[in-house]
Amino acid sequence: MSSSNAVKESAKKLVNLLEKYPKDRIPHLVSFKDIQIARFGRVAGLPNVDHEGNSIKQKKPSIDEIKSIINRTSGPLGLNKEMLTKIQNKIIDEKFTEESINEQFRALSCIMNNKFRNYYDVGDKLYKPAGNPHYYQRLIDAVDGKKKENLLTAMRTVLFGK
Known part of the structure; x- marks a missing residue:
């Protein structure tokens, strides 16, 4: 060849x-x-x-x-x-x-x-931090368009971190 x-x-x-x-x-x-x-x-x-x-x-x-x-x-x-x-x-x-x-x-x-x-492989300790365990899942849901935050839930997230 x-x-x-x-x-x-x-x-x-x-x-x-x-x-x-x-x-x-x-x-x-x-x-x-x-x-x-x-x-x-x-x-x-x-x-x-x-x-x-x-x-x-x-x-x-x-x-x-x-x-x-x-x-x-x-x-x-x-x-x-x-x-x-x-x-x-x-x-x-x-x-x-x-x-x-x-x-x-x-x-x-x-x-x-x-x-x-x-x-x-990193464990759940990095993917789900103790301070805000749903942080990365919220990001992925926002990118996929599954769950959208409205103004009030976004303000709550900013103020309280949850």
């Missing part, structure tokens, strides 16, 4: 594991899972797909659009050469090896299996 095929196979294996990665509990503008799937999907040679599994086709410019861009600009896309070199120097050229992708695969599988959470 050549090195490029080994890199592609390792990237496919990593993308399969990333697809099993749980969805973010709090929606963000950018999702770790989606970004990493797109990043390693390119390395694996997989087609671009959206979060629903539909193929994303990139629109290629027509000949007329390309001619219009060339005629409107004095330099390449209107940028001077110094700016283009600065941009090219800042662009990260990712060169993946089979070893680096397998290392990322092992790290992601450790995260998904809660290896370090189980290895460095």
Whole structure:
């Protein structure tokens, strides 16, 4: 197996594991899972797909659009050469090896299996402190949207710590 095929196979294996990665509990503008799937999907040679599994086709410019861009600009896309070199120097050229992708695969599988959470298990003494035993459960309920505090219960919590 050549090195490029080994890199592609390792990237496919990593993308399969990333697809099993749980969805973010709090929606963000950018999702770790989606970004990493797109990043390693390119390395694996997989087609671009959206979060629903539909193929994303990139629109290629027509000949007329390309001619219009060339005629409107004095330099390449209107940028001077110094700016283009600065941009090219800042662009990260990712060169993946089979070893680096397998290392990322092992790290992601450790995260998904809660290896370090189980290895460095802390007891109830930390999760339920004596002064306020329901503190962390209230935080988790607020993040999940299960239980919302109104103004009066929030004031009581602030004043009395319960």
